[in-house]
Amino acid sequence: MKGRYAAAAQPRRLATGSLLAVALFSMVLPAGAGKADRAEFDRLHAEAEQARKKADSIGGQWRDTAKFLKQAKAAADAGELDKAMKLARRAKDEGELGYRQASSQKGNVQIPSYLK
């Protein structure tokens, strides 16, 4: 009865995804060192917005990218430029990752071997 759905090795697979997500998160964040100015932010924000759109054009946008862009803008408007830069950089990374993910899947979708 129990063995029906309790295969010990499997939850880790789900956890792996989350861990990678966390790793990604923390690698992106610390990149905001140094003093930023508004012009620099505006440039980065525009690049990030472009990256987001590019990902979206092939169905690869991630869930929170647009939210980060909004939050970045709000932070910049409130004068919190370091925070704004971090958020915009994260959005840009997500846009690029989402685009690469979706283009790597296009025409190359893998069917798991156990479903052959």
Place this chain on the structure above:
Amino acid sequence: MTGKILAGVLGAACFALAPAMLHADPQSDLEVYQRFFKEKYPDIPFTQFADGAYALNEQMRENWEAIEEFPPYGPFVDSGERLWAAPFANGKGYADCFPDGPAMQHKFPRWDKEQGQVVTLSLALNQCRETHGEKPMKYKGSPLVDLLSYIAYQSRGKKINVVVPKDDPRAMAAYQKGKDFYFTRRGQLNFSCAHCHFKNSGMSLRTDILSTAVGQTTGWPVYRSKWGTAGTLHRRYTGCNKQVRAKPFKRESEQYRNLEYFHTHMSNGLALNGPAARK
């Protein structure tokens, strides 16, 4: 830097992978998918997969059966019955578009050769309205969900039988698109639907038990305690996309209709049992 991260994420492939089949064969897909679950759960009668996660856990099943005794979707069915019978401004009604009556959920989703697209039940209801000069319903909440609930209730026991006609290559292309969508990795977690609902079905994810892909389309609309209301299959698709931190698609978008076409096809032979209650 980002390249490395992505390589890492993609490299952490959860399963042994093999190249996609070039040409989908819906019939053999169906056999493979259903056999997979029959072999994974030899003690579960096939018809029980239509109960979603409750097929897989005795305790949850008992709680669920208690809830189903006083079904939370009852009011939606009642309201839907009134909506079905209410005439449009031109005096016509749904029965003029669907002369065989509301027990028709098993006819959807279907390939419409004239329109060259997958027509879902929701889309068909709105097309009926527009034919008769009525505004289409929003693909969220009432009145659509009420009507769907009534139709589902009337359709209980009918068997799912999605057809991919061989005489129209566009139908096969739509099926293939749905299949590609299903197996495409998405979002920050880089999961496809199959990661959670095939191999990991039966596993716990937070407080949930992951249901089997086969059987997931029988019970819609679903009253979810988490939503505090009844919702559509496409609302669930939205939720599952967001769960892997991917941006969801629009309800009734071409992507979700093709997905529904593929996803419902794999449950061919199971009886409809909607509306259903879920936690």
